[in-house]
Amino acid sequence: MKSAFIFLTTLFCFQLFGQGTQLLRQPTLSNDAVVFVYANDLWKAPSAGGQAIRLTSNEGYELLPHFSADGSMIAFTAQYGGNLDVYVIPANGGEPKRLTWHSTGDFVQGWTPEGEVLFRSGREGRPTQTNKFYTVTPDGGFPKAVDIPRAAFGEISPDGKHIAYVPITFWDPEWRNYRGGQAMPVWIVDMQTKALQRTPQLSRERHLDPVWFNNKVFYLSERDYASNIWSYDPASGTEQQHTFHKKFDVKSLDAGPNSIVYEQGGYLHLLNPETNVSQQLEINVQG
Template sequence: MTLRSRLLVAVAALAALLPASLAAQSTRLLHQPDVSARYVAFAYAGDIWLVPRAGGDARRVTSSPTVEQDPHFSPDGKWLAFTGEYGGNPDVYVVGVDSGTPRRLTWHPGPDLVRGWTPDGKNIVFVSTRTGVPDAEPKLWTVPLTGGLPEALPVPRAQAGSISPDGRSIAYQLVRPWENEMRNYRGGQNQPIRVLDLGTYAVQKLPWTDSRDQQPVWLGHTIYFISDRDWTNNVWAYDAETKTLRQITHYRDYEVESVNAGAGMVAYEQAGDVHLYDPATGTDRKLDIRVTGDFPWAMPHAVDVSKSLTAP
């Protein structure tokens, strides 16, 4: 066999292996993961997806031209609440994990954004500005899984929140920084995580100096949240019993963008990947998740860019 023939054979072999290697790669840009005893839910390309906790091939839960986001499992893992825009407005929807059609639960013309569930699994917690006239201040609300009128939680203002497993307290984020992409920001947009006692209405602030602390979630007697107190958004944990604070992740490059917890695990998004952290063992695992579909937006297509041209 000549040298040229050998090179052609080698190139052909590499070409045959390339598609297989690309297919084996994990999908990135996975957002807002949540975890149940069986599955991990996440948002990708404007849809909600499910994958086993071990990772692998994901299954699409929603499919529409609009955006679905904020997936949250019910405490028993049978239901998945999410924010959907099927009607042209962000509203609360719920769907069975194993089967079913998404069912709409809120109808206000303003945005209703899912934040979680009540511990008994009977209500979905969401944030809304529906009574915030004229300042449109966001507040936490609940709406029954079976449908009905939403009820406000006794928190004057909150952008995100999570009810403790015993139902006695709410950990909440007061405001959403309107310059959330500004790294190492220190200013008035930053606020501590607060905990409201639903019996006495006393408010406790978690240890804080000037960092950007966001997205509190309960798991057992611990509040997990995102903080940039080490100058990068990482996952931190506050033990409500011992009053101690500790750092869970130590990233320095890409920041942690979202965190949720359930079924004994903490799920978070970092660098477009989904991670599961096990508090019982202290182990952290990046999931190998593969998302496949037609994805028409990724296919070659013609686009009229004449209106986007600013110079000849």
């Protein structure tokens, strides 16, 4: 009886390990690697899954990593020395370089087509701390404001002609299936003409975390109660649902060169937007 118990316990542990480590968050994707947050540090693993390596080990915490377009650098927000600022690090690891120095929190959103880091900050929004987008070069220098009066989450299109963003933050982002006044669509603005489109809100659901992929905007929507990935084509005005999770929400996503990576149920997944086939990545973190 004791031997059978040991055998079943060992088998169960192997099954759990075979699924990979859980609590992997905020993934970003390059051609051959995925970087994510685990236990408040940045980790990197092959894009097909496998053993992860630690990129940061500071006493402060890191969040919101984003690969540069060529995959050579990672921009992220970190709380070092009591303040939230923008940092960059080589994709293979190294000493983080600080790019912003303002007392207001700076939260990385991605990169511009020109290779600058895009981030949001309330540094000019007095007295209400209204957030705007800013850019800063990887070499540092004074940040420049993007010509949008108010923005919280979003990205600039790869050709630089449009920006997709959600105008405001939320006081309780974990309120599931929220339908109140802070539930916003994604705003898509032509940077030249300032023409505005909005993603359709058929039931006043929240739209979050917009990214660009193949000239479409991919985002999270709670239209069917659980948060899933949808897309909107600004050229045709059509939308499409790409994931159909029911039990656990999709919490974040990012677009890579050939696919979408997202966080759901504690694991990371790769989505082929053309076929809507997603694959859970088996990533093992030790440390």
